[in-house]
Amino acid sequence: xxxxxLKPGKDAPLRRxxxxxxxxxxxSKEESIVDGDTIEVYSREGNYLATGHYxxxxxxxxxxxxxxxxxxxxxxxxxxxxAYQYRQVAGITSAASTNCYRLVHAEGDGLPGLIIDVYGKTxxxxxxxxxxxxxxALIAQALQTVYGDRIEAIYDKSMExxxxxxxxxxxxxxxxxxxxxxxxxxxxxxxxxxxxxxxKTGFFLDxxxxxxxxxxxAPGKTMLNAFCYSGGFSVYALKAGAARVDxxxxxxxxxxxxxxxxxxxxxxxxxxxxxxxxVMHFLRQPGDGYDIAIIDPPAFAKNIxxxxxxxxxxxxxxxxxxxxxxxxxxxxxxSCSQVVDKPLFYNTIVAAALEAGRQVRLMHxxxxxxxxxxxxxxxxxSYLKGLALYVE
Numbered sequence: 001x002x003x004x005x006l007k008p009g010k011d012a013p014l015r016r017x018x019x020x021x022x023x024x025x026x027x028s029k030e031e032s033i034v035d036g037d038t039i040e041v042y043s044r045e046g047n048y049l050a051t052g053h054y055x056x057x058x059x060x061x062x063x064x065x066x067x068x069x070x071x072x073x074x075x076x077x078x079x080x081x082x083a084y085q086y087r088q089v090a091g092i093t094s095a096a097s098t099n100c101y102r103l104v105h106a107e108g109d110g111l112p113g114l115i116i117d118v119y120g121k122t123x124x125x126x127x128x129x130x131x132x133x134x135x136x137a138l139i140a141q142a143l144q145t146v147y148g149d150r151i152e153a154i155y156d157k158s159m160e161x162x163x164x165x166x167x168x169x170x171x172x173x174x175x176x177x178x179x180x181x182x183x184x185x186x187x188x189x190x191x192x193x194x195x196x197x198x199x200k201t202g203f204f205l206d207x208x209x210x211x212x213x214x215x216x217x218a219p220g221k222t223m224l225n226a227f228c229y230s231g232g233f234s235v236y237a238l239k240a241g242a243a244r245v246d247x248x249x250x251x252x253x254x255x256x257x258x259x260x261x262x263x264x265x266x267x268x269x270x271x272x273x274x275x276x277x278x279v280m281h282f283l284r285q286p287g288d289g290y291d292i293a294i295i296d297p298p299a300f301a302k303n304i305x306x307x308x309x310x311x312x313x314x315x316x317x318x319x320x321x322x323x324x325x326x327x328x329x330x331x332x333x334x335s336c337s338q339v340v341d342k343p344l345f346y347n348t349i350v351a352a353a354l355e356a357g358r359q360v361r362l363m364h365x366x367x368x369x370x371x372x373x374x375x376x377x378x379x380x381x382s383y384l385k386g387l388a389l390y391v392e
Contacts, residue, residue: 001051001070002039004029004061011043014050014063017377019112021052021061029054035166036130038071053113053131055163062112062129071135076142080116083109084146090370100184100193101371102205108373108381114139117201119184119193123151124201125175127158130166140175153177155195157202172196183264187212189235190264194257199229206384207232207296209369210332213388214294215240217330221291224248224324226279231258233294233332238267246290248275248282283320295321295333300340307339311348314340318352322360325391330363334386345385353389364388 006014010025021041033039033054041049041061051071052063069075083104087093092101103123104116113129116139123143127133140154154176159167183192186208195202211232214223219241225233228247237245247258255274262272275282279297295317301310318333325331335345353360366386368374374382 002030002033002037002054004033004039004041004054006041006043006049008044011047011049014041014066017066017375019052019063019107019110019375019378020059021063023058023060026060035163036134038131038135040068053129055129055131062131064111071138073138073141073145076135076138077145079109079111080104080139080142080146083111083116086373087371092371097188098186098208100186100191100203100205103371105372106381107378108375110375115201116143117195117203117205118151119195119202120181121150121152122177122180122182122195123147123154124195125154125156125158126161126201127156128161130162133158133162133166136175144176151176153180155179157195186232187236189239191230191232191235191261192257192264193230198257199254204229204232204296206336206368206372207334210334210366210386211236213364213366214292214332217292218242222246222288223292223294224290225294225296226282226321227295227297228258229254231261233296234258234272235261235265235267237292238262238271239265242271242292244271244273246273246275248277248279250276250278252276280317280320283317283324289324289326289329291326291329293321293325293329293331295331297334299337300335301337302339304339307337307344310337310340311344314345314348315352315355318349319355322353322356322358322389322391325358327392329391331360331389331391332366332386333389334366334384336384338380338383340385342382342385346387349387349389359392361390361392362387363390 005027006025007027035055037054039054050063051065052061100119113132115126117124157172159170159172193202215236218237223237223245225247228249234245234247255276300313301307368384
């Protein structure tokens with residue numbers, strides 16, 4: 001296996017099981033190493049440290065093993081079995097009223113660059129690194145070994161998440177089986193999941209626990225679900241007895257999916273309205289306020305260079321949203337921008353509340369569910385931040 005050697009002292013993070021090697025830490029590497037290669041990383045003294053996938057970028061190696069391995073089928077079976085067993089212990093794989101969950105959460109499961117979501121009997125693989133994509137056939141075989149006949153199809157949806165030059169000529173495709181049932185159940189709620197053309201892998205599984213929390217406050221209330229995508233929060237609120245829910249998204253396709261999911265759960269336009277509009281534009285319109293407002297935008301910043309711009313965006317958005325909440329109402333606000341950490345997000349919402357001139361109390365500090373685990377050695381995998389705020 002090809003080798004890379006680190007500069008003196010740059011091996012300390014790897015000895016603490018951090019899964020990234022930054023390009024500035026590299027003393028030397030074999031000239032034949034190319035993007036996607038599986039390589040071994042060594043200390044200046046010649047001691048083996050870890051194995052990972054190389055990619056010519058700031059994070060130049062994403063490490064998936066801290067013991068030497070050939071990364072063969074047996075290795076991938078062990079890794080996926082470990083991920084499955086964690087979710088067994090957490091009670092996710094055997095939940096009576098939920099058949100969709102995340103099986104692999106990248107660094108959180110020791111597999112940087114790999115996401116696997118399970119929707120009923122279909123597994124959706126999404127690779128974020130060339131190395132993981134080159135291993136996708138083995139990963140699909142390992143999935144079949146771990147799941148047996150509980151998985152009938154495996155869909156690779158990596159084209160959108162791989163580097164542009166590499167992704168040219170690639171197509172998303174089934175690695176095993178074919179398209180099957182696309183309706184899943186989550187906590188007794190039913191959703192149509194479009195893993196072929198929808199956002200991410202088709203559904204935002206990371207909001208499962210937060211949707212259930214919103215439902216506890218929804219009976220008899222009016223609610224705004226902004227950036228609703230497929231209407232997850234809307235369906236939970238309606239089923240809990242909300243008086244009325246308005247769902248807003250700028251995507252016409254998302255609103256059509258929301259309408260299908262609302263109808264799938266037995267509700268109609270009498271208690272639900274879909275609005276295709278830019279959320280900021282919608283929030284600026286006059287009208288009655290809401291008892292509950294959900295603000296769950298896509299990531300405003302993909303890298304640190306965009307962080308300041310993202311913070312200003314979150315501030316403007318939440319200042320407007322706070323004005324839409326009736327006195328005694330609740331704002332649930334979220335950020336999935338990894339480069340905006342929890343303290344920065346909190347302080348941004350404080351600034352928004354001051355700008356809105358509202359008295360606000362923190363009710364819940366929110367995050368991602370147990371099937372989106374965070375490695376103790378890689379706190380960066382804690383990306384979803386949320387606040388439930390009581391607004392006077």
